[in-house]
Amino acid sequence: MNVIEVKQLEKVYNDSEVKVYALNGVDLTIEEGEFTAIVGPSGSGKTTFLNMLGGLDQPTSGYISIGGTEISQLSSSQLINFRLNNIGFVFQAYNLIPVLTAKENVEFIMHLQNQPKAERESRTMALLKAVGLEGRENSRPNKLSGGQQQRVAVARALASKPKFVLADEPTANLDSKSTENLLEIMEELNKKENITFVFSTHDQRVVNKARRVLTLEDGKIISDVRK
Amino acid sequence: MKTNLKLAWRNIWRNKRRTLITVASIFFGVLLSAYMTSMQEGSYDKMVDIVVKFYSGYMQVHQEDYWENKSINNSFDYDQALVDQLKKHSEIDFVIPRLESFGLASAGELTRGTAIFGIVPDVETQLTGIASKIVSGKYLQTTDDGVVIGEGLAKYLKLGLSDTLVIITQGYHGVSAAGKFPIRGIIKHASPELNKSIVYMELKTCQSFLNAENKLTSLVVNVANNDVMNRMLKSLKNEIKSPYSIMSWEEMQPEVVQQIESDRAGGILMKAILYIVIAFGIFGTIMMMIAERRREFGVMISIGMQKRKLSVILFFETLFIGLLGIASGIAVTLPLILIQAQNPIPLTGQTAKLMEDFGFEPYMFFSTAPEVFWQQAISVFLLTMLVGIYPVIAARRIKEIKALHGT
Numbered sequence: 001m002n003v004i005e006v007k008q009l010e011k012v013y014n015d016s017e018v019k020v021y022a023l024n025g026v027d028l029t030i031e032e033g034e035f036t037a038i039v040g041p042s043g044s045g046k047t048t049f050l051n052m053l054g055g056l057d058q059p060t061s062g063y064i065s066i067g068g069t070e071i072s073q074l075s076s077s078q079l080i081n082f083r084l085n086n087i088g089f090v091f092q093a094y095n096l097i098p099v100l101t102a103k104e105n106v107e108f109i110m111h112l113q114n115q116p117k118a119e120r121e122s123r124t125m126a127l128l129k130a131v132g133l134e135g136r137e138n139s140r141p142n143k144l145s146g147g148q149q150q151r152v153a154v155a156r157a158l159a160s161k162p163k164f165v166l167a168d169e170p171t172a173n174l175d176s177k178s179t180e181n182l183l184e185i186m187e188e189l190n191k192k193e194n195i196t197f198v199f200s201t202h203d204q205r206v207v208n209k210a211r212r213v214l215t216l217e218d219g220k221i222i223s224d225v226r227k
Numbered sequence: 228m229k230t231n232l233k234l235a236w237r238n239i240w241r242n243k244r245r246t247l248i249t250v251a252s253i254f255f256g257v258l259l260s261a262y263m264t265s266m267q268e269g270s271y272d273k274m275v276d277i278v279v280k281f282y283s284g285y286m287q288v289h290q291e292d293y294w295e296n297k298s299i300n301n302s303f304d305y306d307q308a309l310v311d312q313l314k315k316h317s318e319i320d321f322v323i324p325r326l327e328s329f330g331l332a333s334a335g336e337l338t339r340g341t342a343i344f345g346i347v348p349d350v351e352t353q354l355t356g357i358a359s360k361i362v363s364g365k366y367l368q369t370t371d372d373g374v375v376i377g378e379g380l381a382k383y384l385k386l387g388l389s390d391t392l393v394i395i396t397q398g399y400h401g402v403s404a405a406g407k408f409p410i411r412g413i414i415k416h417a418s419p420e421l422n423k424s425i426v427y428m429e430l431k432t433c434q435s436f437l438n439a440e441n442k443l444t445s446l447v448v449n450v451a452n453n454d455v456m457n458r459m460l461k462s463l464k465n466e467i468k469s470p471y472s473i474m475s476w477e478e479m480q481p482e483v484v485q486q487i488e489s490d491r492a493g494g495i496l497m498k499a500i501l502y503i504v505i506a507f508g509i510f511g512t513i514m515m516m517i518a519e520r521r522r523e524f525g526v527m528i529s530i531g532m533q534k535r536k537l538s539v540i541l542f543f544e545t546l547f548i549g550l551l552g553i554a555s556g557i558a559v560t561l562p563l564i565l566i567q568a569q570n571p572i573p574l575t576g577q578t579a580k581l582m583e584d585f586g587f588e589p590y591m592f593f594s595t596a597p598e599v600f601w602q603q604a605i606s607v608f609l610l611t612m613l614v615g616i617y618p619v620i621a622a623r624r625i626k627e628i629k630a631l632h633g634t
Contacts, residue, residue, distance in 0.1 A: 056529055057628045077533060084531025091631075095526040099237035111230050112531050160531065 002065075003164050003196050004030040004053060009062035011048050011219070022048040023059070024219035030164070030212075033194040035187065037201050037210035045219040046200040047168060053198065054087055054166045055079045067163045084112055088157030090167035094149040096141040102128060102152045103137035109159040127155035131185050147178025154186060164196035171203045183209050231536065235543035238516075246548060249512040253552020253607055254559070256505040260498045261560040261603045267494045268594035269568065271487045274587065275453075275476070277418045278483055281355050283476045284323065284447035285456040286463070288313070291472040293444060294479065299328050299399050302442040309471065313448055316463075318455050323350050323447040326433050330396030330404075332376075332426060334384040341380065341424050343394065345433025354449055357414055357427065364388040364412030371429040373411035379423035381413045388413065394426065399439035406436045419583040448473065502610055509614045513545055517621050524622065525630025534623050541618035549611025553604050561600060567593040 009026040012019050022045045030036055038046050051057040052064060055071045064071050066086055074082055083089075096105045103124050110120040128137050131151035141149050150170060157165045167186075171179040187209055189195050199206055207213055215223040239246045279285055288309070293301040305324060313322050326345035331338050344351075348367040352358040357375070358366040367375055374392055386392060391407045398404035408428065416422040434440050448463075450456050460475050467473045477484045517524075527537060572591035574582060579589035 051628055054529070056631070080528060080531055080533050083529065089526075089530050091526065095523070097234070097523065097527070099234065099241060108230070109530060112533075112536070156530070 001032045002029050003032050003034075003067060004028065004198070005063075005065040006053070007063040009049075009052060009064065010060045011045075011052065011057070012060045021219045023052065023062075026062070026216075026219070026221055028214070028221065028224075030196065030198060032163075032196055033190065034212055035190045035197050035210055036212040036214060037199045037207050038214045038216060039201060039207055040216035044216040046216055048219075049216065050166055050168050050198070050200050054089060055083050084109070084160060086163045088160060088162035088165035090150070090153050090157050090165060090170045092169040092172045094141070094146070094153045094173075096149055096152055096156070098141050101138045101140050102133055102144065102148075102155075105141070105152055106155045106159050109156055113160055123159060124155075127158055128152075130158075130189065131155045132181070145178070147174050147181060150174060150178070150182055151185060154182065154189075158189065158195065162195075164198060167197060167199045169201055169203070170199060171201065171206055176205075179203065179205055231540050232543060235540045235547060238540070239544050239547050242516075245512060245515070249508055249548050250552045250555065252508040253505055253549060253611075254556045256501050257553055257556025257603050257607055258560050258563075260501055260606070261556070261564065261599055263494060263497065264602065265564045265567070265593045265595070265599045266591060267490060268596055268599055269571070269592035270587075271491070272594050272596075273590075273592045274483055274487065277587065278480050279476050281357075281417045282421065283479050284354055284449045285453070286448040286450070286460065286473055286475050287479065288446040288448060288467060288471050288473050289444065291470050294472070294474060297327075297444075299326075299397070299437055299439055299442070299444065300401075302326065302399065302439055302444045303470065305441050305443050309467075310446065312466070313446070313463075316459065318450055318459055320449045320451065321350065321353055323347065323354055323449070324430060324443045325351075325445045325447060326430060326437065326439060326442060327444045328396060328433075328437055330394045330426075332380060332384060333393040333395065334386050334390065337384050339380060339383055339424065341394065341426050342421065343396065343433065343437075344425065344427050345430045345437075346427055347430050351427075354447060357416075360414045360416065361412045362415045364410065366412055367427060367429050369429070370431065371411065372408065372432050373428075374408040375412040375414050375427040376410055377422040377425040378413050378415045379419070380425065381410070383423065386410055392426070394436070396437070398437040399442060402438040404437050408432075417588060419588065498606070502606060505607065506610045506614055509545065509548060509611060510617065512548065513541075513614060513618055516544065517541070517618055521625070521630045522632075524625050525627050525632075528625060528627045529631060534625060537625075538619040538622040541622055542615045545611055545615035545618060549608060549615075553607050553611075556607075557600055557604055560603075564593055564599065565595055568595045 006026055006028040009023050010021065011023040012021055026049065038049065040046050048057065052059050059072060069082065071079060071082060097108065100108060106124045106127055107120050110123065125137070128134060131154055133148060133151055133155070136144065136148065144152065171182060174182065183206060186197055190197055199210065201207065211227050213225045214221050290301045290303040310322050313319055324347060328343045330341055330343050332341040348369060348371070352366070361375065362378060367373070376392060381387065388410055390410050392410055393407050395405045416425055434442060450459060456475055463473050524537060528534060571593065574589040574591060582589045
């Protein structure tokens, strides 16, 4: 089943009368359960592409469908709701809410979904256990290491039961041990629970773990390798 | 909602120092404005007290020409039917007959202009409490041919108890009136001006002295407070027909009303300036809070938080800061003003003299009326709400992709 379907996607920036193609006619299909890395040099359009897939930015032209919904047709408010229920985000700088504990950060998404308290609590604890943070649930982000914060971010991304998780350079700020640890967690979640992951990365260790590697250059996919 | 409140509460403490400084600015704003208002309203209350409780009462019935020409010739005959008509209103506490005139009080070589009040002693004291203001001697009896005079007048004329006061004046229809009256008591009147000139005598004695048998210049109509007066005045004006007229203390003393109003307007201007300073203080804090958290807002919206929910959290943050400032301000101001109300500040020197010249006691009085507190609380609360609109608009304008990049 296709989770993501992209056709002739273009994003053009008009910079002093010169058109800059951040994405130039991208076609892509990602199926459920894939573990995909998007690589490419700086300025190749990785982040722009990820922003489009996450509904954070509007394309100039083209078609993006997530789980059968064409997201470019949604209003701003509908798009926020769509992201809440369909897409999990993991950011490079973790971006946890600093005034909430690890548990509250994970639970926050389910609050937004108006899930019942009992379900919120049990899922939060299960997710924190899955990312190896059992016992740290009451710590605020500033009391956690970078690796631990990113694991909370992964748990938060999965809390809403999304169709897929978008991770923008999730290991960029982590040391090698934390990177290894995080990748193992995500790989396990992918294999055991069939969660679809899409990364943008420069990190070779992420690329090595990925089962599909897309290479972007000048806003175009120049290679699509399945392992 | 609970999560929104929790988030907002925790957010305001992310930068404790900044929040405390903002709360402190509101605190001092509430403190200063409440203190100033209390002082102003306390002075006004005292002015009204002097006018109402020690002199005019809330309303007076006169012969319709009396107020234009305060002559004993414009007095009226005591009319029991009129008194009964007034007394049938349950909100009227009491109706007090008076015969007022002016004369010259003399003792030995000394003479001073004096206000002569012919009163029914036991009824008059219900309004003015003058019986309790006697500093030496005793209060007038129901039938008494003596007088009670103001302390200032006694001092000026160098008179004491049982001395004789001579009064010369013009009686009803131009009759020359001169009389000698033994001093029964000396009173310390709350109004310094009246203290220097007042002479109370029993109504019948006064009527006889002025050759004005059964005549009155006024019927003091007293009610509980200004609100009751305002409520009743219109209907009483329709009810009291010629040859009588009824006037409120505000009509009888328009200069007092004007003085209060102009002073109050000055106070409002001062408070408005104070509030503007407070509002900018809160606004600055909120702007900084929003500017430094743009990226976080971008993340929250990206992961699925509706902008309206974010607006609610930011609004609560503004509200919490405002409420903390108001609550702490009121908590400190309330006991402070209660203490000050019990212990008015005595004025000295030129200020004291000036106040006495205007007929007021030389004290800074404080009001503990609830509006002194709630008006400041409501004003700052509304200001906070107004400032709270900014984060609501700011949150709704956030573009997640820009906010994620912190711009």
